[in-house]
Structures are given as C-alpha cells and as structure tokens.
Amino acid sequence: MSRAKMLILEVTLLLSLLLEAAVVSGDRRTVYIANDMQPGEKLKVHCKSGDKDIGVMEVEYGQVYKFQFNVNIWGTTLYYCYVFWKDKGVSFDAYRHSRDAKKCFVCNWSFSLDGAYWWDVQQRQWIFMFPW
Numbered sequence: 001m002s003r004a005k006m007l008i009l010e011v012t013l014l015l016s017l018l019l020e021a022a023v024v025s026g027d028r029r030t031v032y033i034a035n036d037m038q039p040g041e042k043l044k045v046h047c048k049s050g051d052k053d054i055g056v057m058e059v060e061y062g063q064v065y066k067f068q069f070n071v072n073i074w075g076t077t078l079y080y081c082y083v084f085w086k087d088k089g090v091s092f093d094a095y096r097h098s099r100d101a102k103k104c105f106v107c108n109w110s111f112s113l114d115g116a117y118w119w120d121v122q123q124r125q126w127i128f129m130f131p132w
Helices: 003-024
Strands: 028-035 043-048 053-059 064-070 078-085 088-096 106-112 115-120 125-130
Touching: 028 043, 028 053, 028 078, 028 088, 043 064, 053 064, 088 106, 088 115, 088 125
Parallel strands: 028 106
Antiparallel strands: 028 064, 043 053, 043 078, 078 088, 106 115, 115 125
C-alpha cells in the first residue's frame, strides 16, 4: 500500500474514533417545555434541529414536552421550537450550543399566560424571556 493511501486510512480511522468518542462521551442534553398556563389550556409544541424533527405534541396544563439529544462535535447544535396557544404563537431557540453549553445540561422552559420563562440554574430562578 502506498504511503499516501496509508496516511488517508490512518486519518479516516482517527476521525472515526474521534466522532465515536464525541457521541459516547455523554454530552447529552435534555430540554423540557412545561405548560404552566392554567387548567384547561393546551399548548401545541413543535421542535426540530437542522436535521431532526422531534415532532408536534399537544401539551396539557401541568405536563411537559421533553426531548434529548447529543451535542455535535462542532459545537453548533441548535434546536428551535414553535409553541402555539389559541391564536398566539412564538418561535425560539430551545437549545443553542453557543448560548447554553455551560448554562444547562437540562434546559427548562415554562410557558405561562404572560409568555416564556427559562430556568437559570446558576441564579436558581425563572427568568422571563419573551411575551406571547
């Protein structure tokens, strides 16, 4: 085998091992989106990334929409969601690696009558993020 082919094979093997290590490393994240509106109110939630559609779910009051994923090796992971309530709807980044990498391994969002809140682990409090 030529030296060039051997080098290509070694680089390919190394990249494969690095990719496997990144996936197995446990850099797993969880996003929760809670319906904290009021009894009887339902939310419709639809989350996705650039290459994965988590799907649409109707979330009853007091329930949560949950999904998990592994962060990609490039540090560009992004999951965005659409949340609908009655005639109102918002879209937001539920997880953006550049913003959340050090802030949350479990990212908690809550939707109430006035809008969306995000749980700040460091401050141990809900932060109002945006209105409906």
